[in-house]
Amino acid sequence: PERWTWTRCCRRLLLLLPILSPISPSTPGELSHPPPRPPRPRPRRQEGTAAALCATPSSAPALRVSPSRGTSSSPRDSRVSVDIYDENGVGGGASGVSGGLLHPYSPKVKLLWRGAEFWKESMDLLRSAEQANGTSVSNTTSQDDNLIWRRGIVRPPTTEKAAAILLENVQKCLESCSLQLLDSDAAQRLIPGLCTPFDFAVYMPLALNINPKKYLQALFSACQNLADEASSLPSEQKEIKLYKQHVDNLHLLAGNYDSVIICLGAKACSLPELANKLPLRTCRGVIAEFQLPSTTVEEYDSQSASILSDAWLAFQGPRTVSIGSTWQWISENDSSTVSDEESLTAIEELLPKASGVYPRISKWDFVRARAGIRAMPPLTTNGSLPLLGCLDDLLGNKSNCTFWLVGGLGAR
Ligand SMILES: Cc1cc2nc3c(=O)[nH]c(=O)nc-3n(C[C@H](O)[C@H](O)[C@H](O)COP(=O)(O)OP(=O)(O)OC[C@H]3O[C@@H](n4cnc5c(N)ncnc54)[C@H](O)[C@@H]3O)c2cc1C
Numbered sequence: 001p002e003r004w005t006w007t008r009c010c011r012r013l014l015l016l017l018p019i020l021s022p023i024s025p026s027t028p029g030e031l032s033h034p035p036p037r038p039p040r041p042r043p044r045r046q047e048g049t050a051a052a053l054c055a056t057p058s059s060a061p062a063l064r065v066s067p068s069r070g071t072s073s074s075p076r077d078s079r080v081s082v083d084i085y086d087e088n089g090v091g092g093g094a095s096g097v098s099g100g101l102l103h104p105y106s107p108k109v110k111l112l113w114r115g116a117e118f119w120k121e122s123m124d125l126l127r128s129a130e131q132a133n134g135t136s137v138s139n140t141t142s143q144d145d146n147l148i149w150r151r152g153i154v155r156p157p158t159t160e161k162a163a164a165i166l167l168e169n170v171q172k173c174l175e176s177c178s179l180q181l182l183d184s185d186a187a188q189r190l191i192p193g194l195c196t197p198f199d200f201a202v203y204m205p206l207a208l209n210i211n212p213k214k215y216l217q218a219l220f221s222a223c224q225n226l227a228d229e230a231s232s233l234p235s236e237q238k239e240i241k242l243y244k245q246h247v248d249n250l251h252l253l254a255g256n257y258d259s260v261i262i263c264l265g266a267k268a269c270s271l272p273e274l275a276n277k278l279p280l281r282t283c284r285g286v287i288a289e290f291q292l293p294s295t296t297v298e299e300y301d302s303q304s305a306s307i308l309s310d311a312w313l314a315f316q317g318p319r320t321v322s323i324g325s326t327w328q329w330i331s332e333n334d335s336s337t338v339s340d341e342e343s344l345t346a347i348e349e350l351l352p353k354a355s356g357v358y359p360r361i362s363k364w365d366f367v368r369a370r371a372g373i374r375a376m377p378p379l380t381t382n383g384s385l386p387l388l389g390c391l392d393d394l395l396g397n398k399s400n401c402t403f404w405l406v407g408g409l410g411a412r
């Protein structure tokens with residue numbers, strides 16, 4: 001399954017939909033008691049158990065479900081219904097917590113596996129989210145409340161080895177997200193106070209910083225708008241619904257849906273049917289948020305880039321920055337709440353790394369910390385690739401419902 005790209009997986013889902021028999025819609029209350037099948041055709045039903053909406057490809061299905069044509073009951077019936085179950089709501093997991101730096105490169109500025117496609121898809125999704133956000137939010141919000149900050153990202157190396165690799169990798173970049181080599185003067189013009197221990201930095205002018213939770217919520221609105229627009233004819237009806245509800249197991253869903261897409265992040269392994277079956281390792285991460293004190297007049301310039309180094313500094317508005325992140329392997333603590341003790345440990349780890357490239361961070365005050373849990377897939381020669389594919393063989397599934405997994409994702 002790890003060889004599959006999201007796009008292939010998605011097309012296959014769409015191809016499968018028309019040949020599946022229509023089944024009954026359910027309500028959240030019906031989850032544990034599936035209703036009998038109704039006598040007449042109903043929309044084809046797909047379920048994404050939980051965050052099918054995130055800064056990852058798992059947001060794609062709902063945005064693409066429109067053009068499939070039904071065949072089983074009526075050649076013109078192309079109704080589709082998508083239910084999303086997420087006990088914490090949109091962006092309630094790691095996706096809503098992550099730092100939000102968006103670019104198609106590894107920390108060594110090597111183009112990611114299928115990075116060109118991912119970058120294009122991400123830009124399309126961002127456009128959809130921005131469009132939806134534009135219609136629902138007033139323009140009077142402060143810069144700190146943006147959905148996207150287009151300030152680019154600078155990567156200064158801090159070791160000789162990293163400097164050599166960066167100089168090699170900078171030669172091969174995407175036209176749609178170019179890399180520029182800056183000498184220290186140019187880098188410091190871009191970010192006053194930046195340290196460049198090896199007298200250069202790599203600049204990604206088109207890289208972005210997004211507010212992940214806001215982005216996910218806007219993307220969900222975009223999905224709902226798309227479903228509404230596509231539903232002009234009764235035979236074309238599309239619907240997407242979000243249920244803030246815990247899913248105990250897969251068994252109870254089988255009778256209610258044509259397809260179930262499992263994207264529970266690190267908690268996919270907590271489903272009894274998948275326990276100890278997925279090659280995912282859990283890792284908790286903490287991000288610390290800092291602000292400039294109100295007594296400081298000088299702000300972080302809107303043209304100054306965010307910084308990627310041993311720690312990353314994702315600057316949002318002129319007075320807010322998120323610094324991340326820690327790596328607590330094997331932790332199963334998925335709470336977004338961070339205790340004072342955990343915050344302190346995270347700050348002690350992150351601040352020295354941040355100060356190494358941006359000493360002025362000492363003038364900023366710690367405000368709060370947030371955390372989440374990652375599900376890390378195995379490392380391959382192409383990097384850590386998401387796990388995507390059909391689970392029917394793994395589950396020994398004999399029902400008419402097909403089970404899919406989208407897991408081991410990064411925020412990007
Ligand atoms: C601090 C931190 C920093 C990170 N930084 C980066 C980074 O720099 N780059 C990068 O690529 N990645 C990063 N990641 C990783 C990345 O954010 C996640 O791996 C990715 O967002 C996972 O997306 P997901 O949709 O698979 O899972 P999630 O976003 O975790 O979504 C899973 C959802 O499932 C819901 N859920 C779980 N179980 C159930 C259930 N039984 N019933 C109902 N709902 C359920 C949860 O509420 C949650 O909303 C970071 C993660 C963290 C925590």
